[in-house]
Amino acid sequence: MNEKDLPVMGRRGLIASLGTAAAGELIVSVTPSVAAAPTVTEGKPIQERAPSILVFDINETTLDxxxxxxxxxxxxxxxxxxxxxxxxxxxxxxxxxxxxxxxxxxxxxxxxxxxxxxxxxxxxxxxxxxxxxxxxxTMPPHPDVVQGLTELKGQGFRLIAFTNSPPVKPTPAENAGLYKFFEREFSIDRVRRFKPAAQCYHMVAEELGVEMADCGMVAAHVWDTLGAQAAGFSGGALITRGVNAPLRVANIPQPQIVVPDFVALAAETAKVWRQ
Missing domain, CATH: 1.10.150.240 (Putative phosphatase; domain 2)
Incomplete structure (x- = not known):
């Protein structure tokens, strides 16, 4: 894929994010205030800005x-x-x-x-x-996903799907019947870099025409929330599903929300990002 294959807005943003780096180099742009973002304390968010757009990982996060x-x-x-x-x-x-x-x-x-x-x-x-x-x-959604997405949509969030999988139609999310919840679905295939490369998250914000800080990442993988927050997303929510946990390391961006499933996610976003 080359520059002319991208829409103008995405092309300009990607050129800016890639800069003069040689092909094959991984660009990681860390916003200090985001990287140092603390976790939730007693249900209260300690952050300057809460996301209005939730970007969802698909494989394992929403699909089983x-x-x-x-x-x-x-x-x-x-x-x-x-x-x-x-x-x-x-x-x-x-x-x-x-x-x-x-x-x-x-x-x-x-x-x-x-x-x-x-x-x-x-x-x-x-x-x-x-x-x-x-x-x-043809992976099915986890049993909590439909209820959680319904409640999140009811809270007024814009919901976006973002996957490492290629944009083959129908996509796994489409086969699972989740398209009615998502405004759009993006694939990393567009930038030919896998999450958590910063270009991936920049591409989503650029294609939506929003600021990075308008977005929050929801994923069952720490590397995904970490990558999104380091790139400039204002929020991260980790879905543990009983087998994952935050990476408690100094100077590593921490998710503001850590919950077992999507139903608990909707309950926490109402308190943390919608107060």
Whole structure:
């Protein structure tokens, strides 16, 4: 993809964010006031600005990746390998962002599956790859998502979907019936860098025609909320789903909201970002 493929607004913003960096370098722009943003204390936000636009990660945050577990149970004899696969998929998406080349999230997913088959010394059939692709495309939403999104929309937030997955139609979010909640869906494929690269979050704000501080990131992954806040989003909300937790390290942006699911998210946003 080159400059002429982008709309004027997005093109200008991306040129500004990329600057004169050589191809393959990762740009990380940290806003000091955002990076130092503290967490919620007794339900009160300590921040200068609350987001009016909530940007949602899709894979695992809204959609249940355990839908793909039967493939891993059959191929590896252990459905827990799903978590190994997904962690490696995220690792290598970040590795190629730092290194410079690009492949789509789906292409990487197949490559990582083949790599794990070699490591675990199991055979992999084309039908296994096809099933994983189909299951990944048709993941259902977590049971709390529809209620949570309904309540958030009722609170007046603009809701945006933002995924590492390529813009293949229909998208996983569309297949899951979530499009009625989202104003727009963006893919990192536009900038050919994976989250949490700063260009990804800048692209969303630029395409929406809003300031970075108007946006808050909602994700089940600390690296996603961290990346968005470091890039300039005013808020972050971490959905733990019983298996995640904040990264409590000094000088690392912390999410203002940490909750187990979307129903709890809607309850907290009403107190923290809508008072």
């Amino acid at each position: 990746i355990d839908h793909t577990a039967p493939v891993f149970q059959r191929v590896f004899g252990d459905k827990a390998v799903l978590r190994e696969w997904f962690a490696q998929l995220v690792l290598y998406s970040n590795a190629i962002t730092l290194a410079g080349p690009y492949a789509t999230f789906f292409e990487l997913g197949v490559g990582v599956l083949k790599m794990l088959a070699d490591i675990h010394r199991v055979s992999l059939k084309p039908s296994d790859i096809d099933e994983l692709r189909n299951r990944f495309q």
